[in-house]
Amino acid sequence: MSFDISRPQQAAVLSRTPRRSDAVAQVLGGFKTIADGLDYAARGVTGFNFYGGRGALADVLPYADLRHRAISTARKLLSLGLKRGDRVAVVAETGSEFMAVFFGCQYAGLVPCPVPYSMYIGGRDAYVQRIAGMFRAADVSAVITTEDVKEHIREGAAVAGVSVVFSHAELAACPESMTRLEGFGPDDVAYIQYSSGSTSSPKGVLIMQKSIMANAEGMLRHGLRVRPDDRAFSWLPLYHDMGLVGFCLAPMLGQVTVDYLPTTAFARRPTLWLKLMSENRSTISYSPTFGYELAARRINGEAITLDLSNWRAAGIGGDMVRADVLNEFAKSLSLAGFNARAFVPSYGMAESTLAISFSDVDAPIKIDTVDLAALKTKQRAIPAKNSNDRVRGFVICGAPLPQHVIEVRDDKGKALGEREVGRIFVMGPSIMAGYFKAEEATAQALGSDGFLDTGDMGYLLNGEIVITGRAKDLILHNGRNIWPQDIEWAAETIVPLKSGDVAAFAIEGADGDDEVVVLVECKLSDPLQQAELRKNVHMKVSQAAGVDCTIVLVAPRSLPFTSSGKLSRAGARDRFLSGEIAEVAGTH
Structure with missing residues (x-):
């Protein structure tokens, strides 16, 4: 018998799948394969629901x-x-x-x-x-x-x-x-x-198959502590690990219903994410930091019309976690009943299937405030003695999943102690088998000891991981280590700039030291306003990072982003050096 897969049979009025299957016990692990998990989930009544760009069930x-x-x-x-x-x-x-x-x-x-x-x-x-x-x-x-x-x-x-x-x-x-x-x-x-x-x-x-089983069980049982009455919501693209694993495979393996909004619809109307979560009384949803920022900026006076009190796990992953953005989101959505204890800062990557660590569910986010000078010159995260010091706050991303180990190592491969900044390595059953038909790349990423080189930098604190940035993005300037996001976030506080408008990177200077370049997307056409923006950015960057830099104003939408929505600093650098990204007219 054939079955037409092009158009599912539908009733005149669609009815979304319920949040739980009372006739089937929830099972959060023990499956051997994805198909094994779907065979079990199919015995219940939960499933996937797809919404259109205007918010109607499609x-x-x-x-x-x-x-x-x-x-x-x-x-x-x-x-x-x-x-x-x-x-x-x-x-x-x-x-x-x-x-x-x-x-x-x-x-x-x-x-x-x-x-x-x-x-x-x-x-x-x-x-x-x-x-x-x-x-x-x-x-x-x-x-x-x-x-x-x-x-x-x-x-x-x-x-x-x-x-x-x-x-x-x-x-x-x-x-x-x-x-x-x-x-x-x-x-x-x-x-x-x-x-x-x-x-x-x-x-x-x-x-x-065994890797996705291990990662999904770790997320369901330990990371999110999934319950029978949970209902997930996602606008994340399904070609990205956070969308595919976090909000397709793992929920199915936990028999959890998921409601979907197309990524393109979220990009056009970020508040539709929150409105549908309110309607569906959703309990779990994830986003990179920029998603929370977009939604908070667009919600305006509509928060009071929403009910987000059921949202118990508001995960953050896919980019650097910014406490200031999360605080602004919680403040903007407090009238909707959103509880800041729902935030779940997490760490993961495709090479570890998805998840590596989770902070505690139903707990305030933890911020480690460290001395900025010691971080840059000594590569140590020394607690700041008082708020008058030049400081940097990092959001703690939690402990690794069970059966997984995180090590922080120096350039020679030696394991470092707590608060010592180095390269992050991970080992556990979720780690990839390798890169397909790419032996050299696989050998660079996977050591003979079974540890994966994540390419990220950070430090351990009480068994939890703190991410400081990508190793390849680190800027060496006058003997100091400078994280580009410190420069970018400082610049983006200037009106009319917003998150994603600034890229900082280094190019080789005449003396062999790194010369810092800051690309700033600029919509201003008046030369005087451009000059004022350049001056303000230079001043902010100097105050925040203590670095002299070259400010280059570029056209809107010039900066490249990865498939997961992260700024590609390496891509920006390459395009700048090749002349593909050029300075806007009238800036001198």
Whole structure:
């Protein structure tokens, strides 16, 4: 019997899935594979709900229906002549069609590779090249795409030498292979996740079935302490680890209902996130810091109309956690019943499936305020003696998940003590198997001792991790270590600048020392106003970081961002040096 996967059967009026399955006990771990977990979740009534750009319920996918559609899709995929272990790229639009293909691959013994749907990063040509790089990196055998980006995908596939490209509608028209379905075991690959910084030369992170099981159980049981009546909400892209693992795979493995808003809809109307959470009485949602900042800025007087009192886990991940932004969000949404104790600063990355550490649920965020001079010159996080000192506050991101170990090491690989700043290494069952067909990159990231080099810098405090920044972004200036975010955040306090308008990085100066460059997106056209902005930024940066720098005003939307929405300082530096990012006219 064939099943049309292009359009789910729907009643005249959609009804979202409930928040709990009373007839089925909640199980938060013990599954062997993703398909094993879906087989169990399908016995209940929870599932996925998809909202449109205006906030109306557009599609409903109970886990029982997802399993049925996934098995049908598995047979259709196998009818294309694909063999066990082949990689299948699938455009990760937020919707039931992506879910059917991703989970269908699990039953078919195929490896799904979610790729970005959005083209906002760099336009059409950049999107095509980026997609082609992903297809090559995973050596994909087939691509499944949405209709609206099919031509772009076909172009990228042609560049990568991939000939099998189907839209969801075209796949739906395929016959179902009667071949016996042979899914994966615990030691098989679950999917390939592209690292968030990937651009022209992306790295495909190999995540095993047993790794996602370990990470999901750690999040469900320990990180978020999931309950039977929890209901999750997400606007995060499903091609990114926080969206895919945190708000698709893990909730399914915990039989938790998830409500989705497309990422593009959130970008246009950030407050829709909060309005739908209020309507659905959602309890768990995550965002990078910039998401909280956008929502707080746009909410205006509408907070009093919302009820966010059920939101018990407001996670932060994907970028540096900023206490000032969280405080402003809590203040703006207090009238909606939001409790600041809901904030859950976290740390993770695709190379560790997703999660590495969580701060305590239902507890105030913890901030470690340290002496800025000692941090820069001695690489030690010494507690500030009084508020009159030049200080820096870091949000503590919690203890590692059970069975995981975090070490902070110096440049020679020696483990450091508490409050000593160094490079962060992680070991545990969630760690990736490696990068697909990239032995050199894998050897650089994974040591013979089983530890993953995260590329992040930080220090330990009472067994909890504190992140100070990315190692590759660190600026060496006059014998001091300077974190670029200190410069950027200081500059962004100046009106009319906002988060994401400033990028700081170093270029080699004539004397071999780092010369600090600060790119500032500028909408001002008046030369006098531009000069005033330049002067104010220079003064703020000097006060905050004690560094002399070159201020360059650039056009709006010039600065590059990664697939997860993080500022790419390396990309900004490369574009600046190549002349691709140029100074706006009238600034001198």
